[in-house]
Amino acid sequence: MKVINxxxxxxxxxxxxxxxxxxxxxxxxxxxxxHTSVDIGAxxxxxLVDKVCYLGDMVSVxxxxxxxxxxxxxIGWNKFRQLVPLLTNTDxxxxxxxxxxxxxxxxxxxxxSETWPVRKENEVALQQAEMRxxxxxxxxxxKDRFPSKELRERxxxxxxxxxxxxxxxxxxxxxxxxx
Numbered sequence: 001m002k003v004i005n006x007x008x009x010x011x012x013x014x015x016x017x018x019x020x021x022x023x024x025x026x027x028x029x030x031x032x033x034x035h036t037s038v039d040i041g042a043x044x045x046x047x048l049v050d051k052v053c054y055l056g057d058m059v060s061v062x063x064x065x066x067x068x069x070x071x072x073x074x075i076g077w078n079k080f081r082q083l084v085p086l087l088t089n090t091d092x093x094x095x096x097x098x099x100x101x102x103x104x105x106x107x108x109x110x111x112x113s114e115t116w117p118v119r120k121e122n123e124v125a126l127q128q129a130e131m132r133x134x135x136x137x138x139x140x141x142x143k144d145r146f147p148s149k150e151l152r153e154r155x156x157x158x159x160x161x162x163x164x165x166x167x168x169x170x171x172x173x174x175x176x177x178x179x
Contacts, residue, residue, distance in 0.1 A: 105133060
């Protein structure tokens with residue numbers, strides 16, 4: 001019953017911000033075959049979902065960052081694939097390829113990471129995706145057994161993406177606290 005009351009309160013708040021004139025008695029919760037929606041009257045229904053893309057970031061009901069991290073890794077791979085001809089070109093120095101990787105791919109992967117409640121699994125997933133891209137850029141296979149730190153140094157990348165995301169979160173938290 002508490003969940004239904006919370007949903008009703010959220011629907012009223014949404015209606016207020018969308019400037020819909022809806023009285024509290026004008027909507028009810030409808031559940032059909034696993035799909036839950038809220039009927040707000042005037043032939044309008046709101047579907048309740050587990051996760052939604054809001055301002056380019058995935059927001060999930062349970063409040064964790066799993067969906068956001070998966071989406072950002074996917075976006076990072078898309079950017080990387082667009083730049084593969086430049087990032088794997090042996091005529092371009094490793095330092096320049098590293099700068100290109102950091103400015104295009106890494107920044108798209110870490111965008112919005114300052115607001116994520118990152119768990120260890122999320123950090124590991126980001127680091128694994130980054131190291132696959134770094135190895136591909138350097139032309140090194142996993143079986144060659146090069147240390148990650150050495151590959152990052154070759155490209156001129158300072159820290160792993162997990163540490164960078166952690167630092168961004170701390171800077172963001174300090175900025176919010178100052179307000």
